[in-house]
Amino acid sequence: MENFKMIAKTFFGFEEILAKELAQLGAQRVEQGTRMVSFYGDKGFMYKANLALRTALKILKPIKIFKVYDEKSLYQGIQAIDWSEYINENQTFVVDVTMYSEVFNNSQFVALKAKDAIVDQFRENTGKRPSIDKDFPDLKINVHIDRDTCSVALDSSGESLHHRGYRTATNMAPINEVLAAGILLLTGWDGKGDFMDPMCGSGTILVEAAMIACNIPANVNRKEFAFERWNDWDNELFNKILDSLLNKTREYHYKMIGFDKAPSAVAKAKDNIANANLSEYIEVFNQDFFESEKETDGPLHMVFNPPYGERLDIQLERFYREIGDTLKQHYANTNAWFITGNLEALKFVGLKPSRKIKLFNGKLETRLVKYEMYAGSKRAKFQQ
Structure with missing residues (x-):
């Protein structure tokens, strides 16, 4: 299995301990950013990171970076990705947007444009289109715009990783x-x-x-990760990784x-x-x-x-x-x-x-x- 770049999102002040956690797990090329740490690993390591990391909120798998200057360049950049690699027309998806941009000021507008680009690609190629599902999508897509750079990533975690799965009862001000x-x-x-x-x-x-x-492992009690709905989901590999951690x-x-x-x-x-x-x-x-x-x-x-x-x-x-x-x-x-x-x-x-x-x-x-x-x-x- 080949290694690819991933991004682990975290809270401000946790970057160093998250980088240490990743290094101890066996991640390659670990680099700290602000509220995030980038690293390299294979599919099995992506499963391992989701299961074991205590200070990560999400594990993202970037698939494309491009320059964005306006609505048109955003649409074209999203359309240039071959989405049939990740979902088919009978599946569902949702687009999640974070941005620091002077060009765009409405994250819902960016999400709508990205959705249109994906849906239009399927319509042109198959005559059908995948649906939007905000609650249980087959694919969660993360679009991050930083000034004139747009990064598109697949969200391998789904719900934030602080949802460990053990907490059913909370008091007035529970800590994350x-x-x-x-x-x-x-x-x-x-x-x-x-x-x-x-x-x-x-x-x-x-x-x-x-x-x-x-x-x-931090997330051993969790019910589901987003990668379990991906086309390349490998149940046998996941169980092997989980057993090795346990x-x-x-x-x-x-x-x-x-x-x-x-x-x-x-x-x-x-x-x-x-x-x-x-x-x-x-x-x-x-x-x-x-x-x-x-x-x-x-x-x-x-x-x-x-x-x-x-x-x-x-x-x-x-x-x-x-x-x-x-x-x-x-x-x-x-x-x-x-x-x-x-x-x-x-x-x-x-x-x-x-x-x-x-x-x-x-x-x-x-x-x-x-x-x-x-x-x-x-x-x-x-x-x-």
Whole structure:
């Protein structure tokens, strides 16, 4: 099988960890861009990337790049592709557009022109035309216009890869699964120690942490990928790739716990953890973090997503001060990381973060911060 270029889309700030993931999986010619990483691999590797990558949102397979100056050049460029290689007149497709262009200002117009070019080609050649299906298309086409350059790619993933397949129940402000996995990898979480999420909500961070610890492929629970509807779909190859990934899973021998003070959140977290087949590794308790104490003397890796005040009604100043107080008084020998979209609120924690990483949660600018809580005094640690 021959290698071809692919593009993995991701969140701002995750490019480096996604490039590392790709290199570890065996991708060739890995190059970082903005919110994306390009790489080369064969069809089997495309299946593998969709199954295993934790920080990718989509895997695209580019098929043509051309210059676009106006409506006519867009239409001609799309028509120059032999679409019969990818679908037939009895199948369905949809066009998804992203663009940064002064020539075009309406993505729906671009999608309509691209659709017309494809449909007209089939009409001329066969007298029939494929239909549009926005929900379950046989082929999802991605058109990306950057100034005067148009890239056409096939979307091999379909629904965004953050739809892992294990989460059926969510609470008010659930964290995106890819965002959770990326945060965990940025914190250096490798599964070699005790882990805690003290505000676990519907359990996403816990599930992603356990999957990393056990080296379980990120999308093993997913129902479908877009490439399964492609003309060159190879079920046997896919199963071979999946088996090889599952053979590399490992056991986790430490404690992983989650707290939430809302009983409804705990119930949802337990459901999602059970859906991901990870109940044996994770315990979830109905507990207020501010009334808790660390149970072990050993090191603890803590990662959480506290409320930002955007959707949940809390007194921010008091809430963030209590986070700092609880860590200081009850969580010695802990590396505590959390993400917040409320940059002002960080002032109230009363601790100096040892790291700050800029990320985005949707369009909201956030910070991932690290607080190192030492056992005993900091000075004593460095004098040992």
